[in-house]
Amino acid sequence: MHRLAEGVRARGREISLTAVYRNVPLLIEAELIRPTLFSQGSSSLYELSFERPAHDHLVCRSCGAFVEFHHEALDALRKDVASLYAFELASHVHEMIGVCAPCRASGRR
Numbered sequence: 001m002h003r004l005a006e007g008v009r010a011r012g013r014e015i016s017l018t019a020v021y022r023n024v025p026l027l028i029e030a031e032l033i034r035p036t037l038f039s040q041g042s043s044s045l046y047e048l049s050f051e052r053p054a055h056d057h058l059v060c061r062s063c064g065a066f067v068e069f070h071h072e073a074l075d076a077l078r079k080d081v082a083s084l085y086a087f088e089l090a091s092h093v094h095e096m097i098g099v100c101a102p103c104r105a106s107g108r109r
Contacts, residue, residue, distance in 0.1 A: 004046070034091075054092065060100035062108045067100075 004024075008015040024046065027033045034049040036057070056074060058067040074094065082089045099109055 036093075056094040056096070058100075059095050059097045060103055061097050062099050062103040065100050065102075066095075 002017065005015050005017050005020045008020075024033070028035065028046075032048070032050050033046045036045045036047055053070060054075065055068045055070045058069065060066070078089065078092055081087075103109070
């Protein structure tokens with residue numbers, strides 16, 4: 001929530017943290033942002049959902065860094081699994097957790 005407020009302020013606008021907390025549920029309901037389900041940490045993270053293609057995440061369990069990626073094979077797999085079980089997919093969450101190259105190079109695990 002703090003990052004969202006900082007981002008708004010960086011654009012020359014004033015906003016209180018209370019206003020951010022009050023409006024996040026409305027932004028989710030309007031499908032402008034969506035919560036992420038990163039396994040690391042307890043803080044809530046959100047990402048834009050408006051006009052964004054489906055993607056997945058790599059998450060570093062050491063430093064918490066994350067990388068968004070898209071892979072056609074995963075798209076095909078999701079569609080195949082949904083079809084197999086007669087599901088109509090509305091959304092998905094996929095994160096792969098490991099250790100990023102900088103953390104491995106520094107010996108952090």
